[in-house]
Amino acid sequence: MELTDAYRLAEDLLAEPLPRRWEHSKGVARRAESLSHILGDDAELLHAAAILHDVGYSPTLVTSGLHQLDGGWYLRDVAHADPRVARLVAHHSCALLEAEERGLADVLNAEFDFERRDLMDALIHCDMTTTPDGEPTTPRERISEIVGRYGADSVVGRFIRRAAPEILAASARVGSRLASA
16 A cells, blocks of 8 residues: 555545544654654555554444554455554554453454564654644653543543553653664
8 A cells, every 4th residue: 555545545534524533643644754764664654554543443444442453454454455554553552451451452462463663662652742633742741631531440541541651661762763863
């Protein structure tokens, strides 16, 4: 799948039903583009995963209730996207922890292997440094915003608080790579 096709697909699935999610996805893609100099040959792969990372929220794709898994399934089985893009989307931003909260960890692990750590870190960083409106933020502010939006005792609130140490560590690893570049 070409990058222009990834943008078109994400726009088709998100822009009308979920305009704020579409703005977030475009912001995440801009962050991914800004990392291209540290990603080398995988820059376009990450960029595609970034624009597509939240397509599982599209009302037409919701199956399991875990947007990462629903998006990964769609990209793999329907859109026939690069398997690496589907894996990144399926596991983005510590999805396994949310899958545990939803009782879907075995399904996620059976369906999708993990992608390389540096690429998963990069997608976490891009997602968690972008507000729902597509603007830059810090990972700590983003985690706080998510807890505030969903509530601390919700599935998402519990998951994101559990994921916070790994989100912060992944973003720090990306920051170190940027500083060394």
